[in-house]
Amino acid sequence: MRTIVKPDARQKIKLLGHLAGLDCDGDPASKTPRQQQKRDFLKEAVVQVQRPDGPMVVLRTLQTSACEQNCFYCPFRAGRSGIPRVGFGPDELAREFDRMQQAGVVKGLFLSSGSVGGGARSMDPMLASVELLRRKYAYRGYVHLKIMPGAERAQVEQALSLADRVSVNLEGANAKRLASLAPRKDFEGELLGAMRWVREIAQAQGSSFDRLRTHPAKAPSLVTQFVVGPAGESDRELLTTAERLYRGVKLARAYYSGFNPVPDTPLANAAPTPAVREHRLYQADWLLRFYGFALGDLPFDRSGALPSDVDPKLAWARQHLAGRPVEVNRASRRELLRVPGIGPRSADAILGARRQGHLRELGDLRALGAVASRAAPFVLFDGRRPPQQLGFWS
Numbered sequence: 001m002r003t004i005v006k007p008d009a010r011q012k013i014k015l016l017g018h019l020a021g022l023d024c025d026g027d028p029a030s031k032t033p034r035q036q037q038k039r040d041f042l043k044e045a046v047v048q049v050q051r052p053d054g055p056m057v058v059l060r061t062l063q064t065s066a067c068e069q070n071c072f073y074c075p076f077r078a079g080r081s082g083i084p085r086v087g088f089g090p091d092e093l094a095r096e097f098d099r100m101q102q103a104g105v106v107k108g109l110f111l112s113s114g115s116v117g118g119g120a121r122s123m124d125p126m127l128a129s130v131e132l133l134r135r136k137y138a139y140r141g142y143v144h145l146k147i148m149p150g151a152e153r154a155q156v157e158q159a160l161s162l163a164d165r166v167s168v169n170l171e172g173a174n175a176k177r178l179a180s181l182a183p184r185k186d187f188e189g190e191l192l193g194a195m196r197w198v199r200e201i202a203q204a205q206g207s208s209f210d211r212l213r214t215h216p217a218k219a220p221s222l223v224t225q226f227v228v229g230p231a232g233e234s235d236r237e238l239l240t241t242a243e244r245l246y247r248g249v250k251l252a253r254a255y256y257s258g259f260n261p262v263p264d265t266p267l268a269n270a271a272p273t274p275a276v277r278e279h280r281l282y283q284a285d286w287l288l289r290f291y292g293f294a295l296g297d298l299p300f301d302r303s304g305a306l307p308s309d310v311d312p313k314l315a316w317a318r319q320h321l322a323g324r325p326v327e328v329n330r331a332s333r334r335e336l337l338r339v340p341g342i343g344p345r346s347a348d349a350i351l352g353a354r355r356q357g358h359l360r361e362l363g364d365l366r367a368l369g370a371v372a373s374r375a376a377p378f379v380l381f382d383g384r385r386p387p388q389q390l391g392f393w394s
């Protein structure tokens with residue numbers, strides 16, 4: 001039975017913020033009434049996100065929790081009972097958000113939505129809300145706007161003129177995997193197509209985007225999300241798609257969202273995805289984006305899975321560096337980045353320190369920000385293995 005609710009705007013902020021968090025947080029039906037009562041819905045609506053210049057507190061909300069789609073994993077799927085179907089009008093959302101950001105409660109907005117009347121019609125109120133924020137309320141802060149499947153090119157263009165970040169959520173690693181998660185979504189046309197539009201529009205506009213955004217001269221970033229697990233995809237499939245998007249459409253970031261079964265959905269009995277799988281995917285993704293690893297470098301097993309008991313960089317190093325440690329005083333940046341315990345910052349610090357003199361021991365690495373204990377088995381100092389690793393090699 002559909003729950004009918006007529007909350008005011010402030011109640012909607014709490015309710016829709018709480019509902020927007022269900023993707024990550026499970027389902028209200030799985031909580032006891034006492035646990036439900038204890039939940040602070042406003043805290044669930046106000047969340048911290050990581051931005052390149054540091055953490056930021058944003059309002060995470062939905063334009064509406066109504067949805068006509070039937071995605072198998074989703075708490076909001078059409079016809080599912082127990083979910084309040086609530087929506088904001090653009091004026092209402094813009095006004096409430098402005099009130100919150102004027103009061104210093106939030107610094108940014110992350111706006112998503114259920115789908116009502118198709119992707120294009122669902123995008124209209126989202127765009128209108130942000131347009132009002134930018135023009136009527138002169139808000140210049142951070143906005144992350146989801147591009148709905150089925151949105152039109154002109155809407156994507158408008159989204160890019162208003163938002164600092166847009167997301168096109170692929171959910172599945174490829175068309176076949178998406179079909180077993182969300183059969184009405186069109187992987188190639190609606191989703192990859194929208195990503196290509198984002199790239200084309202960003203390239204065409206260069207630095208001449210509308211000057212309403214936080215960083216007007218900077219093209220908005222594009223991100224995506226995968227639902228990990230229930231479609232039976234391998235880690236290799238997910239990372240293959242992510243790597244293709246990093247190169248092809250300049251995707252800024254992929255999010256790997258471990259699946260949690262939601263009652264009263266077709267995937268209610270599917271197994272939850274172990275947290276370690278999500279963690280390993282993020283580690284491997286990090287290697288692709290910041291450590292110069294290629295897809296072929298990642299230590300997949302025959303089934304395409306990453307090792308679960310060890311991080312992918314250490315697994316790679318055990319295979320490739322165990323007999324050929326890296327000479328810290330001569331290695332290139334790329335070679336240093338292959339060593340466990342050495343990241344981009346410590347690699348740069350090592351290169352800088354080498355211009356002043358030779359590094360002689362693990363303590364020198366530690367002083368430059370490396371995790372020396374992790375690096376120890378895989379490095380040499382002027383041909384000498386650090387004493388700590390003698391046991392490792394004997």
Ligand code: SF4
Nearest residue numbers: 067069071074077114
């Ligand atoms: S379109 Fe979005 S909100 Fe609707 S069922 Fe699918 S994932 Fe859920």
